[in-house]
Amino acid sequence: MNKIYINDKISVEKLIKLLKISELEFIKILFLKNIILKKNNYLNFNFVKKICIELFNTEVLKEENSFDNILKKNIVLNKIFIAIIGNVNNGKTTLFDFIYKKNRTLYEYGKITQEVFVEKFFFLNYFFYIFDLPGHHFFIKIVDEIIKIVDIVIFLISIDNKVDLNLINYINILKEKNKNIIICFNKIDLNKNFNFNYFNKFDIKKIKISSKNGFNIVKLFKKIIEIKTNINCLKNNLNSGFIISSNIMKNNIITKIFLIKGILEINDYMIFDNESVKIDNIYLNNKFIKKCYSPEIIIIKKIIFPIKFFFLIKKQKNEIEKYLDYKDQDLKMKKFYIKTDNHNIGNSIINYYNKLEFNENINILKISIGNFVENDLNFCKIFNCEIILINSSISKNIYNLIIKNNLTIKKFFLVNDIINYFKNLNSCKLKELILGIAIVKKIFNFKNYEKIAGCYIEYGYIDINNIVKIYKNYKLLYKGKIDSIKKNNIYVNKVFKNENCGIIIKNFNNIEINLKIESLKI
Structure with a gap:
């Protein structure tokens, strides 16, 4: 039996559309029952309910009880967001x-987690x-970004x-940030000597567990429920989410998305800072859907997303000036083109690159997901890039063309290997403290x-006495000094977070919207 949802009253015209039949067929069926209606007549709920059951094999329910309506109200009951963190090999993935009931530990390269994984399950009415x-x-x-949105952080500490x-x-x-924390002493099955008393100084819930044999796991989740947290991420009024991971499967890019807040529909746009991406497919539990409600884990296929983390959801494309590829004129600078199969690895490399003291020694022109x-080769030929592949595939024909064009190619599997490679280039050092960041808006x-x-x-x-660096899409354009800072038409030496100001840079006049200072x- 079909179901439709209506309010207390409904027009005949709208009812026909809900029943998905022709106007002629509708009138004919009612006429045979001595019921005569006009297209612009309004019908009350009880009458519609009666005729739909008897004549159209359709159940009629109140609109307020529809699934869509409930979700639109953002009724989020008994949902808890948890992050598991800890050092490498402490048993998080186990x-x-x-x-x-998965076996991801068998497939992780070097038994090191290089991706974010998120799953949901229902237990004890949560x-x-x-x-x-x-x-x-x-x-x-x-x-750090994910911990901002979760309710509880589980610190996994291995007793070995x-x-x-x-x-x-x-x-x-x-x-200090008032996060709810549970310390889990893992691998308790090893029966090792461990200084548990060291942690008595922390006023935090603690529990001994074994992720291998499941000892005290149920008790752990009961402790989580006892905390009775509020869902911090849903307090934000913006429709938003973040990319969990992007991977290549059977030569297709598969991106896992966590929808934090709001509704995502086909033809919506995901807004990543300066880029807008139109969504033409959504999959939930391997089924194509047109609309998804938060919070939810979904899959999007065959779309290349920028190497960014959070996004906003909008109905229209952002009218933002697009960044142009910047060709550095310094031939001494080493240029890199990086291709990876993993969105989180790309994010980590960008984060590291932005923390180099002298990243004018190396210039990462582009990082992207895919094979x-x-x-890609044509881009590298134009800009004479060194090619770095991180778990990214390449055909034998393309590889031979790289060698033929005298380009350098290197392959890596772990993010720390590529970072160590960068560290050894040109004596790059981790940079000094970043005191402030300004974005050019006008x-x-x-x-x-x-x-x-x-x-x-x-x-x-931003302090007038400090050195500044100016970036365009991760590329360093300038390093030097500020000439003047003006706030509210008054010259000042320093401006602080959330303030607006005008800045003139010494010997640099190529100002563009969205440059980062x-x-x-x-």
Whole structure:
């Protein structure tokens, strides 16, 4: 039996559309029952319910009880978001596998998690969304972003390792941010000597577990429920989500998305800072759908997304100036073209690259997801790039063309291997402290053809006495000094987060919208 949902009253015209029959057929069926209606007549709920059951084999329900209507109200009951973090080889993925009955540990290269994994399951009348996060410090930016949206952080500490002071510091940082934390002492089945008393100074819930044999796992989830958290991510009014991972499967790009808030429909746009991506397919549980409600884990196929993390959902494309590929004129600078099969690896490399003290020694022209194909080769030939592949495939024919064109190609499997490679190039060092970041939002003309960068301070503060670097789409354009800063028509030496100001840069006038200005402590 079909179901339709209506309000207290409905027009005959709308009812015909809901029943998905022709107007002539509808009138004919009712006429045989001595019921005569006009197209513009309004019918009450009880009458419609009666005729639909008797004549059209259709159940009629109140619109307020429809599934769509319930979800539109964002009724989110008994849902908990959890992040599992800890150092490499502390058993995070093993715990994840035990909960979801998977065997991911068998397929991880080097038994190291290089992706974000998220799954949901229903237990004790709660939906649990669990994020298994990479343990390597190169992924710390991704870990930080996800921890912002979860309710509870599970610190997994293996009793067969020494106490990690970096982990202890991170616990203190999250406590200051009022995050709910549970410390899980893992591998309790090994019966090792471990200094549990060291953690007594923390006013945090603690539990001993074994992710291998499941000891105390049920008790762990009961502790999670006891905390009774609010879902922080859903307090944001913006329709949003983030990319969990992108991978290549059977030569197709498969992207897993976590929809945090709102509704995603076919032909909507995902907005990543300066780029808009139109969505033409959505899959939920391997089935094509036209609409998805948050919170949910979905798959999008055959779309190349930018190497960004969070996105907003909009009905229209953002009218944002597109970045152009920037060809550096310094022939001494080493240029790189990176292709990876993993979205999180791409994010981590960008994060590392932006933290180089002198990244003018190396210039990453492009990072993208997918296999290395002829279009990639043509780009590398034009800009004379060194090619780096991270778990990305390449045909024998394309490889031979690379060698024929005297281009360099290197292959890596782990993110720390590529980072170590960069570290050894030209004595690149991790940079000093970034004091502030400003984004150019407007451009104003000044005397002598100078341009004023109308800026919004996105992070920290900008000091006129500090060195600044200017970036365009991860490419360094300029390193030097600020000539002047003006706020509310008054010259100042310093501007702070969330303030607007005008900045003139010494010996640099190529100001563009969305340029990033970093203020550095040398």
